[in-house]
Amino acid sequence: MPIRASIFLFCLVRITMAQLLAQEEKEKTTALKDLLSRIDLDELMKKDEPPLNFPETLDGFEYAFNEHGQLRHIHTGEPFVFNYKEDLHRWNQKRYEALGEIITNYVYERLENDCNLKKEILPVDSTVDEPKSFIYMSEDALTNPEKIMVLIQGSGVVRAGQWARRLIINEDLNSGTQIPFINRAKEEGYGVIVLNPNENSLEVEKVPDSAKKLSPDASDEPAEKRERKEERENKKKKDFYEKYRNPQKEREMEHIPIRENSTPEEHTLYVWDHFISKSLAKNIFIVAHSYGGLSFVNLMIQREAEVKNRVRVVAMTDSVHNVWHQEANKSIRDWLREVQSSINQMCQNLDVPNHNFSHPPDLLYFAGTEKHELTSWKSFHSIFKFFSDALKDHEDESSSSPVTTRSSHRIKNEDL
Incomplete structure (x- = not known):
């Protein structure tokens, strides 16, 4: 009988130890999985x-x-x-x-x-200490009585004068910058305004919040014990994790928004109110790439009457605007049908009308490239021809309408 009891106790101890070892292995496996997930x-x-x-x-x-x-x-x-x-x-x-x-x-x-452009600081009434942005303008941008060209880039890291950083670095300055547009516009008698819609904030180093300190607590309550235990466990995980990495500490930055220019849409509206609308030019021509097209449509929604009265035509190169999602009213949609030339990528043949989209075929043309960022450069000559034809037709019209219709100067298929 004592032998059987001893055997029973021995088996019970072995089983208990096995269970404890299994539990410990399970905890290690869980911790390892948690580590690997991080x-x-x-x-x-x-x-x-x-x-x-x-x-x-x-x-x-x-x-x-x-x-x-x-x-x-x-x-x-x-x-x-x-x-x-x-x-x-x-x-x-x-x-x-x-x-x-x-x-x-x-x-x-x-x-x-x-290009002999001058920098204009934004906001125009900015103080010495507040964050600032800027745009570039030709000397005659506000005084040219006939025509000005406005260039609006897409979103991202690009700044004034750029279409795409990747093109500048990997291709050339002609395809990646707005310099060819600026030079030709000046040669053809345009005043020029170059927007800077992505310069929206001032980046500064974040000051550590010294207020976030652990308050001393001498009490020995169970909640505090749990916190200390969790802290120890987290330290173990962190120490184990640090064996697999040796990161360089980077400065933590924060962004202070620029007044009335904190988004591309705000910037476009601000430049219109303080510069473009004050220009003496009777004809305003706009080239808007990618997100720049969305910013222009937003400008139309905010300043519909002014834009309709001043803007002759707009060329949108692979624009991401959507008149339905942006809730443009019917009169804006109709106006865009008359004065807009949307130039899309997706095809190798330049200027071929795009019949595969919901837009009317006289509105949407292919740029001759499959690369989104190349659409402005690939359609460079076509845009200037489009602007020139629109201006000529407008001057020839005897009608009193301030807006040239697309039907009078659309590019004919047989001419391509």
Whole structure:
């Protein structure tokens, strides 16, 4: 009998130990799964990452634009290489962004020195300390009595004078910047206004919130014990996690919005109210790319009568606007049918009417490229012809209507 009891107790102890070991293994497995769910490739790639310190000039990057406007390495003549360091995507991306900021300032210099545009600070009544934006204008933008051209870019990192940063870096300045549009517009007698719809805030380093401190509590309540236990567990997980990463600490930034220019739509409306509408030009022509088309439609909704009276025609290159979602009324939709030329991507044949969309076929044309960001450059000559024909037809009309109809100057299929 004692032997059987001993065997029973021994088996009971073994079973209990096995259960405890199984429970411990289960907890470890759960913790490991939780850990793995927190690890991503970007974090792993931070291990042994070089410092995020990059040159502040093109010369520092050892790149320069050649006579064709192409960015090339000054020693090898090779195009820009994104994967400068293999298996370090995050570092390469930061390097690309640093180069992009230099490109932005380079384009600003070209606008001022080569295109002879002047910078106008926004808001016009800004104080010394508040965040500011700006646009570029030709000297005659507000005084040209005949015509002005307004350029509105899409959304993203691009700033005044750019269509697409990727095109500037990987293709050339002609396709990626608005400089060809500005130069030709000036040659043909247009005043020019270049919007800057993505300069919406001032980025500053975030000040740590010193108020968030743990208050001392000498009590030994169960709730506090649980908190300390959770804190210890979290520290263990964090220490284990840190073995797989060695991140560089980046400054935490915050954005202070620019008054009345905190969004592309606000910016477009502000520039219209304070500059475009005050121009003496009888004819306003607009080129709006991508999100710029949406901003223009929003401007129409806000200033319908003014826009209808002043804008002769608008060319939208692969615009993302939607008159239904933006709740444009019928009179705006009808007006856009008359004065708008939408230039879409999706096809290799330039200027061919697009019959596959819900728009009337005399409204929508293909740009001759499948790349969204290339649509403005690929339709460069067609846009100027479209504007020229519209102005000529308007001047020839004996009607008193202030708006030229598309039917009088549409591009005929047999001429393409």
